[in-house]
Amino acid sequence: MIDLEGKLAIPGFIDAHAHFTSIGQAKMRLDLTKVRNWDEIVAMVKEAVEKAQLGEWILGRGWHQEKWDKTPEPNVDGLPFHLSLSKVSPDNPVLLTHASGHSSFANAKAMDLAGITNKTPDPEGGEIVRDAKGNPIGVFRETAQGLLRRALSTSLEKRTPEQRKAERRKAVELAIEECLSKGITSVHDAGSSFETIDLFKEFAQEEKLGLRLYVMIRVGNELLKQRLSDYRIIGLGNNHLTVRSIKRAIDGALGAHGAWLLEPYSDLRSSVGLNTTPIDDLRETADIAITNEFQLCVHAIGDRGNRETLNIFEEAFKAHPEKKDLRWRIEHAQHLHPNDIPRFGELRVVASMQGIHCTSDGPWVIKRLGEKRAEEGAYVWQKLMKSGAIICNGTDAPVEDVDPIPCFYATVTRRLKDGTVFYPDQRMSREEALRSYTLNGAYAAFQEDILGSLTPGKLADITILSKDIMSVPEEEILETEVLYTIVGGKILYEK
Amino acid sequence: MPKKFLSKIFPVILSIALIGLVFSCAPKKEPADLVLTNGKIVTVDEANPEAEALAVRGDTIEAAKRSSLISEKKPR
Numbered sequence: 001m002i003d004l005e006g007k008l009a010i011p012g013f014i015d016a017h018a019h020f021t022s023i024g025q026a027k028m029r030l031d032l033t034k035v036r037n038w039d040e041i042v043a044m045v046k047e048a049v050e051k052a053q054l055g056e057w058i059l060g061r062g063w064h065q066e067k068w069d070k071t072p073e074p075n076v077d078g079l080p081f082h083l084s085l086s087k088v089s090p091d092n093p094v095l096l097t098h099a100s101g102h103s104s105f106a107n108a109k110a111m112d113l114a115g116i117t118n119k120t121p122d123p124e125g126g127e128i129v130r131d132a133k134g135n136p137i138g139v140f141r142e143t144a145q146g147l148l149r150r151a152l153s154t155s156l157e158k159r160t161p162e163q164r165k166a167e168r169r170k171a172v173e174l175a176i177e178e179c180l181s182k183g184i185t186s187v188h189d190a191g192s193s194f195e196t197i198d199l200f201k202e203f204a205q206e207e208k209l210g211l212r213l214y215v216m217i218r219v220g221n222e223l224l225k226q227r228l229s230d231y232r233i234i235g236l237g238n239n240h241l242t243v244r245s246i247k248r249a250i251d252g253a254l255g256a257h258g259a260w261l262l263e264p265y266s267d268l269r270s271s272v273g274l275n276t277t278p279i280d281d282l283r284e285t286a287d288i289a290i291t292n293e294f295q296l297c298v299h300a301i302g303d304r305g306n307r308e309t310l311n312i313f314e315e316a317f318k319a320h321p322e323k324k325d326l327r328w329r330i331e332h333a334q335h336l337h338p339n340d341i342p343r344f345g346e347l348r349v350v351a352s353m354q355g356i357h358c359t360s361d362g363p364w365v366i367k368r369l370g371e372k373r374a375e376e377g378a379y380v381w382q383k384l385m386k387s388g389a390i391i392c393n394g395t396d397a398p399v400e401d402v403d404p405i406p407c408f409y410a411t412v413t414r415r416l417k418d419g420t421v422f423y424p425d426q427r428m429s430r431e432e433a434l435r436s437y438t439l440n441g442a443y444a445a446f447q448e449d450i451l452g453s454l455t456p457g458k459l460a461d462i463t464i465l466s467k468d469i470m471s472v473p474e475e476e477i478l479e480t481e482v483l484y485t486i487v488g489g490k491i492l493y494e495k
Numbered sequence: 496m497p498k499k500f501l502s503k504i505f506p507v508i509l510s511i512a513l514i515g516l517v518f519s520c521a522p523k524k525e526p527a528d529l530v531l532t533n534g535k536i537v538t539v540d541e542a543n544p545e546a547e548a549l550a551v552r553g554d555t556i557e558a559a560k561r562s563s564l565i566s567e568k569k570p571r
Contacts, residue, residue, distance in 0.1 A: 004534020009549065011539050238554065439539045454538035454559050460551040462531070470537055488554035489529050 002491075007483060008468045010434060011453050012185025012461035013404040014441030016352050017331055017394035020189040020213065021196060023178055024171030026398040030060030032096060038065075038072040038080045041096065045107075046088040057152055058089060060096040063105070076129055082107050082138030093155070095148055104145045106138050114151035123147065168199055176203075176210045180493040182403045183482035185211050185461035188352075188394065188445060190297070190331060191218030191247035194227060204237030210492050212240050212461070214445040216247035216297050221284050228292050238488065239450060239459060245295035247331070248285050249276050251305035254334065254361060254368050259302030262337060266370035273302050279312065286316040290323055295446075297329040297352065303337040303377055306330060310343050317347065329444060332357070332396075333384075335369065336377040345388025350444045352392050353379065355411030355433070356400045362414070362422040375423055381411075382426045392444040393436040408433055408469060409477045430470045460489040527552050 030044050041063060048058045065071075065078045072080035085094055086108035093110035097103075106114070118135045122128055126144030128136050140148055159167075179187055192200070192215050203209045217224070217231060224246065233243040252258020252274050257265055260273040282298065289296040296316075300309040313328050326348070333344070333351040344351050358379040366374045384391055393411060395402050409415075411433040414422045421427075428436065442452025450459050464484040469477050485493035527550035536546040538559055546559040 001530045001532065004531055004536075007534050009531055009534055009536045434537065435539055453540040454536060454546070454549060454556055455540040455543070456556050456558055458556050459554055460529070460556045462549070464531075464534075468535060470535075486529075486551075489551040490554075491529075 002464070002484065004464065008465045008470065009454070010463055010465065010469075011438040011451075012463045012485065012487065013183050013437050014186040014188070014392070014445075014452065015179070015184050015394040015397070015402060015404065015437075016188045016392035016441040016444055017190045017354060018179075018187050018397040018402055019191070019399075020175050020187055020215075021168065021171045021192070022175075023397050023402055024173065024175035027174040027178060028059070028167075028171060030058070030096070031062055032060045033062035033064075033099065035063060035068075037068040037070050038084070042084050042088055045085060045094055045096075049089045049092050052092055054091055055155075056092055057110075057155060058092050058094045059152075060094075062099045063096055064099040074131075076131060076137050076139075079129060079137065079139045080105075081131070082111075082136075085138065093151070095152060097145075103139055103141045104148055106140065106148050110148055110151065111136060111138070113155065114147045116147060120147070165199075168196070172199060172203060173208075176208075179211055179402055180485045180487075181482065182405075183463035183465070183485050183493075184402065184404060185463065185485060185487045186441065186445075186447075186451060187211060187213055188392075188441065189213055189215040190299075190396070191216050193217075193219060194223070194231060197231060197233075197243055200241055201233070201236060204241035207237055207240075209237060209240040211487055212451070213242070214245070214447070215241070215243045216245045217243060217294075218247040221281060221288060224285070224288050228288065228294065232292075232294070242445065242447070244293075244446070245297050245329075246285060246289050247297050247299070248282055249299035250282060250309050251276055251300060251302050254301055254365065257368070259335065259368075260300075260305035260308070261302040261335075261369075262304045262307070263373075265368055266373075267367050272304065275305070275308075279308060282309075282312050283315070286312050287319075289328075290316045290320050290326070293323070295326065295328055297331050299331045301332045301334045303335050303340070303373075306333060306336050307340050310340055310347065310349065313349055314343075314347055327444065327446065334361075334379060335365075335373070336380060336384075338376050341377070341380060341383050341389075342387040344384055349389070350392060350440075351384050351389050352394065352444060353381070353436075354394050354396050354400065354407065355428075355436075356395055356407040358414055358422055359410040359416050360400060362416045363418070365422070379414075379422070380426050381428050381432075385428075385432065390440050390443055391436050392440040393433070394441070404437060405469070405480050405482075406478060408437060409474070411436065412477070413474050415474075434470065460486060462486040525552075527557055 035041050071078050089107050094107040096105040123143050127141040128144050129139040231243050251260035257268050257271050258274045260275050265271050298309045300306045329350040329352045331352045365378050395407050411428050414427050439452035442448040465480050467480040483495050529551040531549040549559045550557040
């Protein structure tokens with residue numbers, strides 16, 4: 001018996017687009033973005049060493065000496081010496097990348113493996129930072145980082161297949177733990193190899209997945225043709241693992257001017273972005289998918305990318321009128337030409353979108369697209385829903401944090417960090433947002449008969465929250481904590 | 496008893512309970528394995544959008560009701 005004490009219970013969150021193993025891999029690197037000083041970094045490394053295998057590399061990213069509340073002593077240009085780090089990690093090489101990516105910090109063991117001594121010259125375009133006596137302090141700038149990276153690659157190549165597998169298992173375990181702690185009961189994994197799917201199968205068969213995974217296969221057409229039929233998996237391990245979809249990408253991302261547009265970028269008139277997979281390849285994938293009764297999920301961000309994808313889908317549907325209820329998906333569907341918006345509803349194509357992308361990308365969407373295009377077609381949730389489209393929600397983790405609460409907040413507010421609201425008429429109501437994160441996710445995975453709502457007869461996937469996100473003032477949504485995550489009636493996370 | 500049958504008869508049982516008839520009119524049943532009670536339950540189910548108590552049997556939702564009269568299996 002759980003006494004909710006007036007708290008809110010909802011269907012478990014379904015993150016319909018996340019990179020599952022990458023969530024775990026990100027957890028295997030130390031996140032140094034929030035540390036207050038060098039001493040904290042040393043303490044974090046010390047803790048990591050205690051959990052690591054002997055000789056395993058300790059990796060981290062995101063430190064920035066300008067953000068620290070005190071300058072380390074001794075220092076060179078405000079940068080610490082490796083001695084304190086080498087002391088807590090004598091046998092494990094440590095490599096900590098700066099927030100900018102333009103320098104790295106190493107301990108004695110890492111420098112040792114890289115063959116670095118006080119006689120090693122600075123490589124061209126780089127600098128080994130040294131003390132007054134000429135000894136490396138542990139900081140490597142620009143190309144000098146390559147000396148350490150090569151040592152890292154050499155070590156990684158030496159891993160046995162068993163070690164590699166143990167690391168991949170560890171990543172999956174961490175991803176499971178992370179998602180459950182944030183109230184997520186199902187994840188749609190946005191693209192994995194057959195090898196990774198084999199690993200998920202092991203977890204499912206051992207009943208160790210905990211949450212439910214809906215996996216998109218991401219391999220080339222040749223491999224698909226050879227092995228696709230072996231990988232149709234429905235509800236393995238008491239409905240914990242399902243594989244019946246294929247992932248592809250037609251373009252890149254808007255931030256890097258990679259999204260494929262119909263008209264040039266407003267801030268880069270020479271470019272319309274990139275088509276990353278040739279149309280003919282995608283047509284072939286569509287044919288493989290439809291003849292094998294697999295769902296096709298195509299990453300499309302720009303309006304051209306979306307139009308071409310809809311065309312490919314429509315062509316495949318027309319060629320196979322006997323195939324019904326296909327629910328093919330466009331992942332992101334971020335920027336659409338007004339003429340293409342109603343096509344989602346007409347073709348029954350699911351728009352698999354990420355509420356949080358709207359507010360994190362919002363600040364530069366208008367720069368890239370200009371006001372007119374941004375208003376007409378960027379994250380047009382209401383326009384899509386009014387034309388009959390089903391929208392599911394997610395985070396694209398680890399691109400964004402997998403936490404559904406900030407994403408739910410972004411979906412209902414579209415409020416950017418500076419307080420402005422990105423085209424408020426396209427916000428979802430709280431009911432629409434919750435549906436996008438639960439029942440619509442289930443629909444996008446052909447699982448609405450067993451998941452997505454708290455309906456008698458469905459699986460008992462339930463998330464209990466500290467605040468009533470359906471009625472509290474907007475700003476309080478962000479303070480919401482997950483109290484329980486229940487999957488199939490079992491409490492798998494409890495705060 | 497097959498689950499499909501359960502899911503079919505449950506709305507009937509629930510509506511009986513909801514219109515105020517005594518719950519024990521329904522066929523005698525084992526108590527649930529997990530019960531959530533005394534909260535706000537948003538179901539995302541149009542037929543029954545909100546509930547106050549929820550009963551789970553095995554891995555499946557057995558009932559979502561407006562009152563907190565669902566009983567849980569006692570530990571033995």
